Amino acid sequence: MFDLGTSFKASVLRDPNTVAIVDGDTRLTYQQWYRKVSSIVASLDGFGLVNGDHILVVMQNRWEYASLHWACQFRGIIVTPLNWRAKTDEIDYAVTDAHAKAIFYEDATAEAVLSSVEAGKIPNICTNKLHEIMQASAPDAEPHADANDWSLMLYTSGTTSKPKGVPRRHRAERAGALAHVAQNLYRNGEITLGVMPLYHTMGVRSLLASSLTGGTFVCLPRFDAGKAIDLIEQENITNLYLVPTLYHDVVHHPEFTPERVKSVTKLGYAGASMTDGLLKKLNETFAPDLFVNHYGSSEIYTFTIDQKAALKPGSAGRSGINQMIQVAKLGANSPTDLADTREEGEIIASLKGDEAFEGYWNRPEADLKALKDGWYFTGDTGFVDEDGDLFVTGRVDDxxxxxxxxxxxxxxxxxxxxxxxxxxxxxxxxxxxxxxxxxxxxxxxxxxxxxxxxxxxxxxxxxxxxxxxxxxxxxxxxxxxxxxxxxxxxxxxxxxxxx
CATH class of the missing domain: 3.30.300.30 (ANL, C-terminal domain)
Incomplete structure (x- = not known):
C-alpha cells in the first residue's frame, strides 16, 4: 500500500492543475500546493526533526496546517494535533506524553503555547515562520516514510481521565480515507467544506479523501454557520461531512435557504447520534442524493455505515467495508459473550480491519480494558435489530x-x-x-x-x-x-x- 506522501504525489501527477485547497484569498492547484509542501519538507531537518518524531500542532483549519500535515507525511514525522482551544496545562501534558520535538502554532493559540513551560523546551514555530519557509524554493519532496510508519496520533477527549494518544500508521490512515471515499460515493472533483477540525478524525479523513479524489478542500478555520452557508454557495460545495450540532446550526441560521445550498448533493454525519427531528429537517431542506450515517472512532475509523440514513432514523447501518462489529452483553469480558437480537449491550469491533489502531500510546492499562481477544470494546452501547442493522444508544457510562x-x-x-x-x-x-x-x-x-x-x-x-x-x-x-x-x-x- 502507498504511504501518504506517495499518495499525495500520485494526486499531483493525476490532477496537477486542479484547485486543491482554498482558504480565503489563497487558492492553490495540486502542483502549486506540492511546491509549498516540498518547501516545508526541506525545512524540517533544520528543526532537528527526524523520522518517527512527534510534532504538536495547535492550529485552526488553515491551509498552512493542511500543508504541514502533508509535509509530515512525506518526512515520516508523526502529526500530533491538539484542540486549538487547548489550555497551557493541556499543552504541557501533550508535550511530555508524546515526547514532542517541536510545536507549531498560530496567533489564536500563541498565548497558551508561549505560556507552556514544556513547550518552551522545544522549537516553537508560528504560521509567520511557515509562510517564510513556503516562499523558499526546494526540490520536489520525495517520501521518507513507508506504509508501516506512524502517520498521526490523535488524543481522545479525556472527559473522565487524562487524554489517551491513539497512534495510527500510514496504511491505516489511507485505508480509512479510501473507505470514506467508497462509502460516501465520492467522485473525482468533489468540493469539501473543510470545517471539521484537523485534530479530529473526521477532519483528517476529509483532508485525505479530498486528495484521493482530486478534490478541493475549502478551509473554514473555525465553525460559523453564516460563513459556512456563504462558502457552500460561493465555492459550490458538493458534500458535507459534519457532526449533528453543526448541521443543526446551519439549518436554523436565519440566512439559510435550500437555494443557497443546492450544490450539496451528499450529506454525511458522524461523531454523535442525530435526533429524528434534525434528520427529518435535513432530508427535507437539502433533499440530498445520498445521506450517510457514519459511526466510528479515532481508534478505528469506521464501525458501521448507513447510506440511507433518512429511511431508518436511528440506524447506524451495518459494518463498513473494512470492519466487522458485534454487540457483547453488558459487562462481558469476552467477544464470544454476545447479546441477543434487540438486547442492549456493548458494541465491539474487530481489530483485524485495515483501519484499526494497535493500542494506545504508553497506556497498557487502557489497552487491557479495551482490547480483548482481537476485538476493541468501544464503550458504546447499542443493539442489532431483526434486519441486522445496528442502533447506537449511547455510552456505557451514560x-x-x-x-x-x-x-x-x-x-x-x-x-x-x-x-x-x-x-x-x-x-x-x-x-x-x-x-x-x-x-x-x-x-x-x-x-x-x-x-x-x-x-x-x-x-x-x-x-x-x-x-x-x-x-x-x-x-x-x-x-x-x-x-x-x-x-x-x-x-x-x-x-x-x-x-
Whole structure:
C-alpha cells in the first residue's frame, strides 16, 4: 500500500492543475500546493526533526496546517494535533506524553503555547515562520516514510481521565480515507467544506479523501454557520461531512435557504447520534442524493455505515467495508459473550480491519480494558435489530438505571426532538433516593412549551412509561464539546444556565 506522501504525489501527477485547497484569498492547484509542501519538507531537518518524531500542532483549519500535515507525511514525522482551544496545562501534558520535538502554532493559540513551560523546551514555530519557509524554493519532496510508519496520533477527549494518544500508521490512515471515499460515493472533483477540525478524525479523513479524489478542500478555520452557508454557495460545495450540532446550526441560521445550498448533493454525519427531528429537517431542506450515517472512532475509523440514513432514523447501518462489529452483553469480558437480537449491550469491533489502531500510546492499562481477544470494546452501547442493522444508544457510562430498568438517553432525546417547540434536548439520570436515577430532560426551547405539555406529549406516545422523563429543565444552551458532543456530565454536575 502507498504511504501518504506517495499518495499525495500520485494526486499531483493525476490532477496537477486542479484547485486543491482554498482558504480565503489563497487558492492553490495540486502542483502549486506540492511546491509549498516540498518547501516545508526541506525545512524540517533544520528543526532537528527526524523520522518517527512527534510534532504538536495547535492550529485552526488553515491551509498552512493542511500543508504541514502533508509535509509530515512525506518526512515520516508523526502529526500530533491538539484542540486549538487547548489550555497551557493541556499543552504541557501533550508535550511530555508524546515526547514532542517541536510545536507549531498560530496567533489564536500563541498565548497558551508561549505560556507552556514544556513547550518552551522545544522549537516553537508560528504560521509567520511557515509562510517564510513556503516562499523558499526546494526540490520536489520525495517520501521518507513507508506504509508501516506512524502517520498521526490523535488524543481522545479525556472527559473522565487524562487524554489517551491513539497512534495510527500510514496504511491505516489511507485505508480509512479510501473507505470514506467508497462509502460516501465520492467522485473525482468533489468540493469539501473543510470545517471539521484537523485534530479530529473526521477532519483528517476529509483532508485525505479530498486528495484521493482530486478534490478541493475549502478551509473554514473555525465553525460559523453564516460563513459556512456563504462558502457552500460561493465555492459550490458538493458534500458535507459534519457532526449533528453543526448541521443543526446551519439549518436554523436565519440566512439559510435550500437555494443557497443546492450544490450539496451528499450529506454525511458522524461523531454523535442525530435526533429524528434534525434528520427529518435535513432530508427535507437539502433533499440530498445520498445521506450517510457514519459511526466510528479515532481508534478505528469506521464501525458501521448507513447510506440511507433518512429511511431508518436511528440506524447506524451495518459494518463498513473494512470492519466487522458485534454487540457483547453488558459487562462481558469476552467477544464470544454476545447479546441477543434487540438486547442492549456493548458494541465491539474487530481489530483485524485495515483501519484499526494497535493500542494506545504508553497506556497498557487502557489497552487491557479495551482490547480483548482481537476485538476493541468501544464503550458504546447499542443493539442489532431483526434486519441486522445496528442502533447506537449511547455510552456505557451514560446509561440511566432507574428503578432497576435501563434507559438509553438517545432514544428519549430522539423522541422529544420531534416536538415542534423543542430546539435541542439532552437526557441524563440525576441522583434520586427512590429511583436511583431520575430520567431528566434538559430542553432548549424553540417556542412556548411547559413541562406539563411535554409530559403529556410523552404520555400520549409509544414511549415506555419507565423511559418517560420525570423532570424537565429548560436551559439556554445544551453544553457541548468543541466537536459537538453533548456533555451530559456537565448537566449532571449542575453546570448549565437555566432559562
Amino acid at each position: 446509561m440511566i438505571i432507574t428503578g432497576g430498568e435501563n434507559v438509553s438517553p438517545v432514544e428519549v432525546e430522539s423522541f422529544l426532538s420531534l416536538h415542534p417547540n423543542v430546539d435541542e434536548v439532552a437526557v441524563v439520570g440525576l441522583p434520586d433516593e427512590r429511583w436511583g436515577q431520575l430520567v431528566t430532560a434538559f430542553v432548549k426551547k424553540n417556542g412556548e412549551i411547559t413541562s406539563e405539555q411535554l409530559d403529556q406529549y410523552c404520555r400520549g406516545s409509544n414511549l415506555a412509561n419507565f423511559r418517560r422523563p420525570r423532570q424537565f429543565i429548560f436551559v439556554k444552551n445544551i453544553p457541548k464539546s468543541p466537536v459537538g458532543k453533548v456533555l451530559r456530565r456537565m448537566l449532571v454536575a449542575g453546570d448549565y444556565t437555566p432559562e
